[in-house]
Amino acid sequence: MNSGQVLLGNQSQMMRQAKFTLSYLTFIPLMKELMTAWHQKASQKWKPCINRSLLQSELPPSNGFLIIEANGGLNQQRLSICDAVAVAGLLNATLVIPFFHLNSVWRDSSKFGDIFDEDYFIETLKSHVRIVKELPEDLLQRFDNNISSIINMRTKALASKTYYLQKVLPKLQELGAVRIAPFSNRLAHSVPPYMQGLRCLTNFDALRFSEPIRLLAENMVDRMVKNSSMRGGKYISVHLRFEEDMVAFSCCIYDGGDKEKREMDKARERSWRGKFRRPGRKISAEANRMSGKCPLTPLEVGMMLRGMGFDNTTSVYVASGKIYNAEKYMSPLRQLFPLLETKETLASADELAPFKDYSSRLAALDYTVCAKSEVFVTTQGGNFPHFLMGHRRFLYEGHSKTIKPDKKKLVLSFDNPNIRWDKFKKNMQEVLRQSDLKGIALRKADATLYTFPMPDCMCQRTER
Structure with a gap:
C-alpha cells in the first residue's frame, strides 16, 4: 500500500469517527471552563518594563540616513521595522519610514501608514531615534532623485552589533545615507540591552495599527466579547493554516481524490515553478x-478542542486566509462549534471593503482579535503565531495563553482507528497541560524576543 492509500484510509477512518463524535459530544457536560485553562503561579508573573534599558538623554547629531526595505507579510514587516529602529539607535542614524516590498506572494501594495499609525510611531520613539517620513530633498538630489542610486549594503543575515559598527557606519558617515534591502532577519537575536529595549518599545508600543484598522478591530473584539456572554466574555481564537497554498506546499494528502491532486499540482506549479518536480526529489505524504x-484540518482542530473540554457554547474566532475547499472542510468545525466567527461573519461587507484586497491589513484585524482572546490556538507555525505568542506574553503577565500542540503526537491519536473517546480526551488534555507549562518561557540566546519578551522587555513581579 502506498503512502497516499495509507493516508486516505486514515482520513476516511477519522471522518467516520468524527461523525460518531459529533453526535456523541452533544451529550458531554462542560469539562473545563475557559477561565481555568491556565494555571499560573503568582511567582511566575511578569510585568512590562521596557524603559529600564533605554537612555533619555538628548540625541547627538545624526550620522546620516538609514533606509530599509521590509519584505514579506505583516509580521515579517513588523520584524524588519523593529530591527531597523534598533540599528538606527546603534548607529545614531536617522531612520526613514521603512518601505514595503511588493511581495509576489502577498501582493499587498500597502505603505507603512496604511497599516501602522505613522505619527504615533515617530512620536513614541522621538527620544531615542530620529525618524523622518522621507529623505530631505537636497540629499535626494545628490542621488539623482532616485533612492535606488543609494548604496545597498546587502547586510548578512543575523548580523551582530560589531558588523554594523565596522561595515555600515563608515559608509553611512561617508555618504550621508545607506540602504539595506531586503532587511528581514538582518540583526542578531542577542544584542546589547539598549538595542533590545528599542526592539521592545517599537514592537509593543510604537507599532500601533492605523486608525481604520484599529477602529474596526476594536469593534470586532467587542462583538466577540458580546457573543461570548455565556462564558463571561471569553473566547478562543484559532490561527487556521489551511489555505490552498499551505496545503499544496505541505505535499500532504487529505481526501486523496483526483480533484484534490489536480488542484494541488496546479497550485504548486503556479507558486513554485517546478520545485516539486526536480529530478531525484522524493516526497512522502505519509x-x-x-x-x-501537515496542516491541521478544521475538523482536527475542532476534535482537539472538544477533547480538551471546550463545548458547543464556546465562542471561536478563526483567523485565516481563504480556506481550501471551505464549504467542505469548515462544515464539521461549525457543527462542533456553532458560535464560530470569522472576519467575514463578524464584520459587514461594507466594513471590510477598504481592506478586501490588502492581505496585511486583513491580517492586522485577525492579529488584534487573536491577541485579545482568552485562548489562542496555533496550528502550523510562522511569523503570525510567533509574534502573537510574544505579544500575548507581554499582555498577560508573561503567559502566552496559547495552545501549541505537538503534531507528531496528535497524529497518533487522530490516525488510530481503535482509539476510544476517553483515551482521546485524555491525550488532548495532556496537550493542553503541556501548552500551559510552556506558556511561560524565558528567551534563550538563539531565540527572538518577539516570541519570548522575558527578560528583555519584562520584569518579574515580586511577591508581597
Missing part, C-alpha cells in the same frame, strides 16, 4: 504527516 508537517 512521512510528512507522521513528522507533524
